Amino acid sequence: MRYLPLTDADRKAMLATIGAGSIDDLFSDVPEEARLPGPVEDLPGHQPEMLVERELARLAGRNLSAGTHPFFLGCGAYRHHVPASVDHLIQRGEFLTSYTPYQPEIAQGTLQYLFEFQTQVARLFAMDVANASMYDGSTAMTEAIFMARRITRRGKAIVSCGVHPHYLRAAETLCRFTGDRLVTGVPTLCVSPPTDDMDDMIARLDSDTSAVVVQYPDIFGHVADLSPLAEAVHAKGALLIVVVTEPVALGMIRAPGEMGADIVVGEGQSLGVGLQFGGPHLGLFATRDRYVRQMPGRLCGETVDATGRRGFVLTLSTREQHIRREKATSNICTNSGLMSLAFTIHMTLLGEAGLRHLARLNHARACQTAERLQAIPGVELLTHRFFNEFAVRLPAPARQALRDMADMGVLGGVSAERLWPGEPDLRNVLILAATECVSPADIDALACALTETLGTEYAGA
Amino acid sequence: MNMLSEGRPTRPLQGADAAPLTSTGNRGLMLEEPLIFESGSAHVSGVDLEPVPPHESRLAGFERTAPIGLPGLSEGETVRHYTRLSRQNYGIDLGLFPLGSCTMKHNPRLNEKMARLPGFADIHPLQPQDTVQGALELIHRLGTWLKKLTGMPAVAMTPKAGAHGELCGMLAIRAAHEAKGDARRVVLVPESAHGTNPATAAFCGYAVESIPADSRGRVDFAALAARLGPDVAAVMITNPNTCGLFEPDLKRIADAVHAVGGFVYCDGANFNAIVGRVRPGDLGVDAMHINLHKTFSTPHGGGGPGAGPVVFSEALAPFAPLPFVVEKDGHFHLVEEETAASEGHGASFGRMAAFHGQMGMFVRALSYMMSHGADGLRQVAEDAVLNANYVLRSLEDVISAPFAASGPCMHEALFDDSFLDGTGLSTLDMAKALIDEGFHPMTMYFPLVVHGAMLVEPTETESKARLDQFIAAMRALAAAAKAGETARFTNAPHYAPRARLDETRAARTPILTFRPSPEDRLAAE
Numbered sequence: 001m002r003y004l005p006l007t008d009a010d011r012k013a014m015l016a017t018i019g020a021g022s023i024d025d026l027f028s029d030v031p032e033e034a035r036l037p038g039p040v041e042d043l044p045g046h047q048p049e050m051l052v053e054r055e056l057a058r059l060a061g062r063n064l065s066a067g068t069h070p071f072f073l074g075c076g077a078y079r080h081h082v083p084a085s086v087d088h089l090i091q092r093g094e095f096l097t098s099y100t101p102y103q104p105e106i107a108q109g110t111l112q113y114l115f116e117f118q119t120q121v122a123r124l125f126a127m128d129v130a131n132a133s134m135y136d137g138s139t140a141m142t143e144a145i146f147m148a149r150r151i152t153r154r155g156k157a158i159v160s161c162g163v164h165p166h167y168l169r170a171a172e173t174l175c176r177f178t179g180d181r182l183v184t185g186v187p188t189l190c191v192s193p194p195t196d197d198m199d200d201m202i203a204r205l206d207s208d209t210s211a212v213v214v215q216y217p218d219i220f221g222h223v224a225d226l227s228p229l230a231e232a233v234h235a236k237g238a239l240l241i242v243v244v245t246e247p248v249a250l251g252m253i254r255a256p257g258e259m260g261a262d263i264v265v266g267e268g269q270s271l272g273v274g275l276q277f278g279g280p281h282l283g284l285f286a287t288r289d290r291y292v293r294q295m296p297g298r299l300c301g302e303t304v305d306a307t308g309r310r311g312f313v314l315t316l317s318t319r320e321q322h323i324r325r326e327k328a329t330s331n332i333c334t335n336s337g338l339m340s341l342a343f344t345i346h347m348t349l350l351g352e353a354g355l356r357h358l359a360r361l362n363h364a365r366a367c368q369t370a371e372r373l374q375a376i377p378g379v380e381l382l383t384h385r386f387f388n389e390f391a392v393r394l395p396a397p398a399r400q401a402l403r404d405m406a407d408m409g410v411l412g413g414v415s416a417e418r419l420w421p422g423e424p425d426l427r428n429v430l431i432l433a434a435t436e437c438v439s440p441a442d443i444d445a446l447a448c449a450l451t452e453t454l455g456t457e458y459a460g461a
Numbered sequence: 462m463n464m465l466s467e468g469r470p471t472r473p474l475q476g477a478d479a480a481p482l483t484s485t486g487n488r489g490l491m492l493e494e495p496l497i498f499e500s501g502s503a504h505v506s507g508v509d510l511e512p513v514p515p516h517e518s519r520l521a522g523f524e525r526t527a528p529i530g531l532p533g534l535s536e537g538e539t540v541r542h543y544t545r546l547s548r549q550n551y552g553i554d555l556g557l558f559p560l561g562s563c564t565m566k567h568n569p570r571l572n573e574k575m576a577r578l579p580g581f582a583d584i585h586p587l588q589p590q591d592t593v594q595g596a597l598e599l600i601h602r603l604g605t606w607l608k609k610l611t612g613m614p615a616v617a618m619t620p621k622a623g624a625h626g627e628l629c630g631m632l633a634i635r636a637a638h639e640a641k642g643d644a645r646r647v648v649l650v651p652e653s654a655h656g657t658n659p660a661t662a663a664f665c666g667y668a669v670e671s672i673p674a675d676s677r678g679r680v681d682f683a684a685l686a687a688r689l690g691p692d693v694a695a696v697m698i699t700n701p702n703t704c705g706l707f708e709p710d711l712k713r714i715a716d717a718v719h720a721v722g723g724f725v726y727c728d729g730a731n732f733n734a735i736v737g738r739v740r741p742g743d744l745g746v747d748a749m750h751i752n753l754h755k756t757f758s759t760p761h762g763g764g765g766p767g768a769g770p771v772v773f774s775e776a777l778a779p780f781a782p783l784p785f786v787v788e789k790d791g792h793f794h795l796v797e798e799e800t801a802a803s804e805g806h807g808a809s810f811g812r813m814a815a816f817h818g819q820m821g822m823f824v825r826a827l828s829y830m831m832s833h834g835a836d837g838l839r840q841v842a843e844d845a846v847l848n849a850n851y852v853l854r855s856l857e858d859v860i861s862a863p864f865a866a867s868g869p870c871m872h873e874a875l876f877d878d879s880f881l882d883g884t885g886l887s888t889l890d891m892a893k894a895l896i897d898e899g900f901h902p903m904t905m906y907f908p909l910v911v912h913g914a915m916l917v918e919p920t921e922t923e924s925k926a927r928l929d930q931f932i933a934a935m936r937a938l939a940a941a942a943k944a945g946e947t948a949r950f951t952n953a954p955h956y957a958p959r960a961r962l963d964e965t966r967a968a969r970t971p972i973l974t975f976r977p978s979p980e981d982r983l984a985a986e
Contacts, residue, residue: 001837003832018847018854023847029707036737039836039839040835041835042609043610045837046833050833052575053574053575057580058597059599060575060579061580062594076815094548094552096552096760097761104964105954106550106552110763111544112546116975118973119498131764134624136816137815169812196560223520232864250529254525258486274822277593279816280819280820280822282765301972302967303964305960305962306961306967310960311962313962335765337766341762348501348542349531349533351503351534354503358508363516367518403591422799424843
């Protein structure tokens, strides 16, 4: 077997050194009735590399991949072009096959890029500090809600109805067990301008509110000024948590930190990581200096070595489970190290000028797409101030329209019904994202497919 | 004719041992590298993009105008920056990485290639399910492997890492108790447990009580049995445990826990020792997470991403999280919130994260399993255990091994620091000296049940020759320690990119982001 270096002669010699008669002697602590006599049944035997490759390629071939079709899906996962050098660099064995940098003298490579990553994330969000990553955006948001509870010692978080429903579901799951209360609503039919939601949230603020959670841009792509909300939240002694699922947007629109956010979490998948069918993704987490000791996750900090040279270490680990055990701020152990490397390399390649250009290109493609769709009879644009994602209302159920478009080879967005099942008012709502990967020909294909879908199946609807 | 035969001889001069300082701080191939904030510029980019086409902006008046402070580098300088950084890291690709409880085995490159197939890497989690049948089938097939290897009837694929898997298992346990109207409050955790166990139980709202180890490094069955009662929701147990020992009483423990209405959570971090030889389902386990990045060879990546699927017993299966993949007549679909109740999964405790789990890690793990097959996986466990015992027996005469007398270990060998008594040296010193010898250190000071623990897990992908090199290095260090060669230890490492780092200073005055000094800021203005 190609991954196992021991020969039978080695095994024999090693058993002799150990003083064991057979390998079975080494498993003598296992109760007899639990010892399997041979390989686990009903599973295939070992295979050469070529055959494994052939079978997995067959499975991969049964999926419609984004790069080969006009593609307009977003809602928390965005398709961006990743420069070739990103994937080359993250596959260097010294990064790929290293461990959490607990031995900093021989892990400065990981530690320095984490320090750079933390700085990039903090600056992108216009916050003071960021951690070395979380699992993904949804789990980062849940951790932020718990962090706000620890800081304010209050148990109620108000969540905007513009937050990704999967994020909300994930938070609800944990809050049911931790005793945190979440207050939220369902978006109304017209996908109300976000200010309405904000007024509603401000009205619900009380002395038990730990935080208000808003997504920016929100799930429908709305870009709202969060400053008035931040002011109202702070006036009640609560914190403003901002969720960013599309970090490329911050190359163009005002940063959450500029509008008074206290904690900013996000999904970093857009830069360097790719779609990956939803994972592994990259949780981003940033806050103000004064809250750093309540922050979950690993942190990398600057220090010096015994000879006075600058170096980096994991620090403030007294917050973490391996030291604090049941008193830790979070049970998180592994983070998304390699994904944070992909993110930071992509960001370094872009630089500020590149990021701003990329953001403008995204916005332009989304504007062009929206204009084309608006021209289709019966299609109504619901998001007016957006970055690269927006919602439209169709004259027919969006889910069926998506299936029909997929049959024509166009992946035309996400139906709101997929995210809010059983909400009849949202059944006709379609959410689309257009990134730099979208070409003018893709926009044509989308418009044609949608026109045809609506025209043939729902004529007169 | 080459230069060496023409030019001056390159033979080292006698007595040329004192290395001079260099003006750059570099030492030949050991290269110093500045931060991107020191070398890059906001005006440089390593990416060429299409021109922005004419369009009517929808963001008028909302643009970000202040500088963001993100430096860029050209592509070549970017490649060089990260290549230089990478050379300051130790990885499995460089050598033995005997980090106990972490299972640092070879990461096959076929896995990397497969995970990058566009049909897996470039698909969106919310695509119509008819367009991702191959991806759903892969998740389903990996789940089937995990169920068969563990002898458990159900599996949750969405947890994103081991600790997230623990959370999944404990939430299912709490949901199961609540479904019966049973408000149990206590979770028992052996003192040798990994820190995530008590952290997870506390996170789920449980009071954590510690169970001592016996003199043989196993859970003290009598102490555990004495504590069991109607208030105990679950016992969290690691098997093999963090001392590298199999818990022979696990079945007995499980029976006792079940008798009082509790559940058994097994931490599967050490599954590599028993895969293909023992099925946890046969030992009465109700839930167990599996670290795909340990047993099933997906890369650790400098601290993630991991993946922590959880297998469940019949009793806990109804509470498994959403979404999950089911097969019907050769068609695969996701059970999500929309149809969970109508498909008979209304008891699920809900969603743990957006989307369907760590797909990229699933592809790698399945690629590994298919390569090994059921026969190869059994061999994995046998060779992992053989290698660990070989290290244990090759070192126990010079390095104290607290439980060696009680019999064989499993996949890792535990040593303590009593062999250093009187030398003035510590486990930390041993670890740092091992760096100078060209090895990654073992796990230090864990588990907590022995003093100055050193936990060595070689894994099955090390050859006998590699183990012999490691053993020789450890024996040499033990001899040097006993001979009083303390300078070799206390200033170690001497030959790493950095000497020992001041962790106290890092924690006292945290510098967590790059902030230019006031002089730099003035200069920039």
